Amino acid sequence: MKHGKRSNDPLWWVPFGGGMMVDALALPALVIITGFLIPLGVLQVGGLQQALLHPLVRLVVAGIAAATFFHAAHRIRYCLPELGMHGLKPVMAPICYGLAILGSAAAVAVALRLI
């Protein structure tokens, strides 16, 4: 590493670590609810649809989505080049974190009904 050049990794580690813990705590139950219990008719969907209209619920869901985007971006950034795609190494950070930033902005915009 050149002198004076600092890694920006700690900056990305915070949303990554946070996202990993948010996903670890909440995603398995959420996937069971929205992926199985509601589609298979075990739970009524009306309540969920009403809840998803509440501004606070919308922001929380957007927050979980944003946390997940940063979590996945950081993992894929390092893992994909290790699977043989070494040429991608220099472009992984801008692509992964760029998508995470765009996805999070879109999630918040959807939550606020701007788009």
Place this chain on the structure above:
Amino acid sequence: MNKTPPTKGKVREYVRPVPSNWWTKRRNYTIYVLREMGSGLLAVYAVLLVLMLKFAPNPTQFQNFLDLTKSPLFLGLHLLVFLAAVLNSITAFNLTPKVIRVFQGDHKVDDRVISGVHYLAWGAVSVVLFVLAWKI
């Protein structure tokens, strides 16, 4: 200006070739790669969550989205997402003693207690989410 150490002739760096399937050779490596790349499935699920937010204000669009999630393709996708999510949860909570060090006086709190508290929190959050989904 940095001066590079003198070399005799041209020296090429030796890069040990690693086959792309290195991660299938050892169980730990396989779990590592499945966890890392499985996070991509979690991101796909996050996109579905945002779509649910998008469609919720419009009953017709929401119903169409719901019908889509009833298809075998989406049930299969959600099964893969669930497996990736559980793998992330277990590996994250098993890792917590490495990140969090708690001391009681001079005595370091046992790793199993730190992990255990996180597993309990996982259970608590899951129960709250199920009860909320049940009650609304």
